[in-house]
Amino acid sequence: MPDIFRKTIEESERLASLADVDDVIKALSRLLKKLVKSRWVAVYLLDRERRDFAPARCCGLSPHFLPLFQEMPLDPERLPLIKEMLRKKRHLLITDAASSPHISPALRPVLRRLTLLALPMVARNQVVGAVFIARGNVHPPFSTDEIVVISDLVAHAALVMSHIRLFDESLDMSVEMAKRIDVILTLDEINKAISSSLSHEKIIHTAMENIERIVSCEFVAIVGMDADELAVRSVHCTKITLPSEFEAGARLTGPSLARTAFTRGRNEYIPSLTRARRRSPLDRNLQTAGIESLLAVPLVSKETTTGVLLLGDTDPDCFVREDAFVIEKIASQLSVALENARLYEEMQALFIGTVTSLSNAIDAKSSWTKGHSERVMHLAADLAREMGLPDTIVERAKLGGLLHDIGKIGIIEALLEKPEMLDEDEFPPMRLHPEKGIAILAPIEQLKDVLPGILHHHERFDGTGYPNQLQGEDIPLIARIISVVDAYDAMVSPRPYHQGLSPGKAMEELERCSGTQFDPRVVACFRRYLEKKLTPQRVPPTV
Numbered sequence: 444m445p446d447i448f449r450k451t452i453e454e455s456e457r458l459a460s461l462a463d464v465d466d467v468i469k470a471l472s473r474l475l476k477k478l479v480k481s482r483w484v485a486v487y488l489l490d491r492e493r494r495d496f497a498p499a500r501c502c503g504l505s506p507h508f509l510p511l512f513q514e515m516p517l518d519p520e521r522l523p524l525i526k527e528m529l530r531k532k533r534h535l536l537i538t539d540a541a542s543s544p545h546i547s548p549a550l551r552p553v554l555r556r557l558t559l560l561a562l563p564m565v566a567r568n569q570v571v572g573a574v575f576i577a578r579g580n581v582h583p584p585f586s587t588d589e590i591v592v593i594s595d596l597v598a599h600a601a602l603v604m605s606h607i608r609l610f611d612e613s614l615d616m617s618v619e620m621a622k623r624i625d626v627i628l629t630l631d632e633i634n635k636a637i638s639s640s641l642s643h644e645k646i647i648h649t650a651m652e653n654i655e656r657i658v659s660c661e662f663v664a665i666v667g668m669d670a671d672e673l674a675v676r677s678v679h680c681t682k683i684t685l686p687s688e689f690e691a692g693a694r695l696t697g698p699s700l701a702r703t704a705f706t707r708g709r710n711e712y713i714p715s716l717t718r719a720r721r722r723s724p725l726d727r728n729l730q731t732a733g734i735e736s737l738l739a740v741p742l743v744s745k746e747t748t749t750g751v752l753l754l755g756d757t758d759p760d761c762f763v764r765e766d767a768f769v770i771e772k773i774a775s776q777l778s779v780a781l782e783n784a785r786l787y788e789e790m791q792a793l794f795i796g797t798v799t800s801l802s803n804a805i806d807a808k809s810s811w812t813k814g815h816s817e818r819v820m821h822l823a824a825d826l827a828r829e830m831g832l833p834d835t836i837v838e839r840a841k842l843g844g845l846l847h848d849i850g851k852i853g854i855i856e857a858l859l860e861k862p863e864m865l866d867e868d869e870f871p872p873m874r875l876h877p878e879k880g881i882a883i884l885a886p887i888e889q890l891k892d893v894l895p896g897i898l899h900h901h902e903r904f905d906g907t908g909y910p911n912q913l914q915g916e917d918i919p920l921i922a923r924i925i926s927v928v929d930a931y932d933a934m935v936s937p938r939p940y941h942q943g944l945s946p947g948k949a950m951e952e953l954e955r956c957s958g959t960q961f962d963p964r965v966v967a968c969f970r971r972y973l974e975k976k977l978t979p980q981r982v983p984p985t986v
């Protein structure tokens with residue numbers, strides 16, 4: 444086997460083992476320089492965006508021409524040699540540059556007294572680069588055998604390069620896909636988290652926590668309208684001290700990026716506050732605090748801008764287009780969740796307003812009980828909170844307290860208005876009011892969990908109450924709470940048959956009946972609550 448073939452096979456195998464395009468080009472140019480008698484070798488790679496060939500590597504070129512190589516991309520539109528090579532997708536051999544129609548006059552001095560072999564690098568029928576090999580014309584021009592070997596080697600290198608690029612591209616795509624999947628999963632998590640809550644605070648907290656997780660930034664603020672002025676509703680920032688204008692609750696008066704985004708209803712971005720030609724005083728204060736890039740995304744609900752999500756970072760150019768896309772998605776989820784929370788709060792307020800009117804109708808039947816139901820409502824909710832019960836139970840205690848005597852709507856007013864204690868025969872109809880209350884409220888689905896507290900608020904801890912003589916912890920907790928605060932309010936409020944007791948005396952009475960009428964644990968918590976609420980002198984210490 445001729446030496447050149449053996450060397451070619453060996454070097455081809457070596458080329459195939461390389462994993463970097465630069466290494467392949469470097470090895471190819473050195474190999475061609477060494478393998479065939481050549482003055483210099485130059486390799487160019489196709490730049491698809493610019494549609495020209497960018498210089499990649501040369502070997503053997505004199506220092507005089509080196510800058511020319513490094514600085515001059517080869518434009519097929521301006522260089523007939525390249526145009527012709529691309530058209531044919533095969534090599535061109537120029538033995539006399541001075542007379543060749545493929546060589547432009549500007550390049551003729553460079554190629555003087557040289558034979559030039561130009562080869563396209565073709566992989567999968569696509570030109571990916573070009574190789575130029577120059578040989579001094581003191582030697583015979585490239586032979587057919589040489590051209591075959593060189594062409595094979597160049598084609599082989601082009602294929603290796605193409606494989607490496609494909610591998611790199613698929614690796615980049617995999618990483619990009621993994622990133623996008625992560626973003627989609629996180630967006631889904633945020634959506635679930637904020638959609639499952641109807642509390643403004645919880646929605647905002649969850650959104651801010653997740654924004655920081657998905658987009659790296661130094662501070663996140665949610666800005667909303669408060670009495671016709673933009674105000675910071677919530678802010679999260681740990682590493683830098685923000686100016687006071689950006690503290691939670693502060694009003695953003697005057698121009699700012701947040702205001703511009705709010706007014707225009709579109710994203711506003713300052714990549715660098717330092718480079719920005721115009722900055723508002725508010726944004727300048729953020730820059731002084733260390734913020735460089737600032738992004739404001741409007742919160743839009745039902746085509747109305749309701750607020751702004753403001754993000755900042757200490758690095759310039761922090762928010763790339765992908766970040767803005769993700770933040771926009773979060774902002775849109777956040778807007779819907781906040782709007783739902785607002786509608787829910789409105790509905791709750793309407794519901795509470797309606798049931799308050801209902802309970803007022805009961806209290807109004809007797810001049811002595813005016814305001815009793817609302818006071819019991821507040822006391823029951825406070826006591827449930829004092830006992831460390833969850834918000835859902837506090838809400839039930841609150842509604843149960845408000846509606847506990849609703850059944851008295853069916854009791855004749857003469858009994859309710861009676862200025863002295865009830866006679867023995869007047870108790871039975873009065874004792875029907877918990878059951879009557881249940882009958883009245885049963886059709887209201889939202890009160891389903893409140894009913895046990897209303898039905899059993901006259902049960903006694905020792906099992907002698909009504910209507911079911913339940914005992915101890917068989918009595919629903921809400922009912923045990925209402926029982927204590929109902930009795931307390933009845934004692935401290937003046938009635939026709941007694942003056943109102945002082946809180947201390949009423950507390951003493953509750954403690955006297957603790958374990959018989961009332962749950963001792965509830966009474967103990969109520970003492971703690973009263974001690975916090977009232978001055979210490981008004982509640983005698985436990986003996």
Ligand SMILES: [Fe+2]
Nearest residue numbers: 847848900901
């Ligand atoms: Fe009652």
